Amino acid sequence: MKERYEIRWHGRGGQGAKTAALLFGDAACSTGKYLQAFPEYGPERMGAPVVSFNRISSQPIRTHIPVTNPDVVVVLDVSLVEQVDVVSGLNPTDGILLVNTFQGSQEIKKKLNFTGRAYTVDASKISLDTIGRNIPNTPMIGALIKVTQLLNIDEVLSDIRKKLEVKFRNRPEVIEGNIKAIEKAYNEVK
16 A cells, blocks of 8 residues: 555535545554545535545644545445546546446446546445445445455454444444445445
């Protein structure tokens, strides 16, 4: 892994972009890395475009600005590619684009005129199948782990399980659904 890795999450209010960045960041922290996980707030409302960020490093992070040149862009809602320049600042040589869609990566690359590495996973379908709701954030964490190899999937699952057990202690089906969603997306990203 390079010295510092930056991730930008694009989603819509209510899809969990902020939660995904926080869970992913917490999982990185539990492995001994330094991290930042933060959203960019404005007058967002349910369904409005939102952005969250992660920085992961083996050294302390002293930068406190939004991620403008990400190593990875994660898109939780494919309709955003028509509204937001999701590939802004993403280096086509070594950057990674990860999109929640049933479409193939070549279709997404063509639509965005992006020449770099692109991956897709149907996180919406996975979340409906495993959680019972279209909340693609946790499946996208699994896909992100697979395409970047930044973290160990078993360590992340263990860390996220512990956090979900605190929040949903009386709802084990929510915990298991999210864990299954992460595992399924990890295995199905293409």
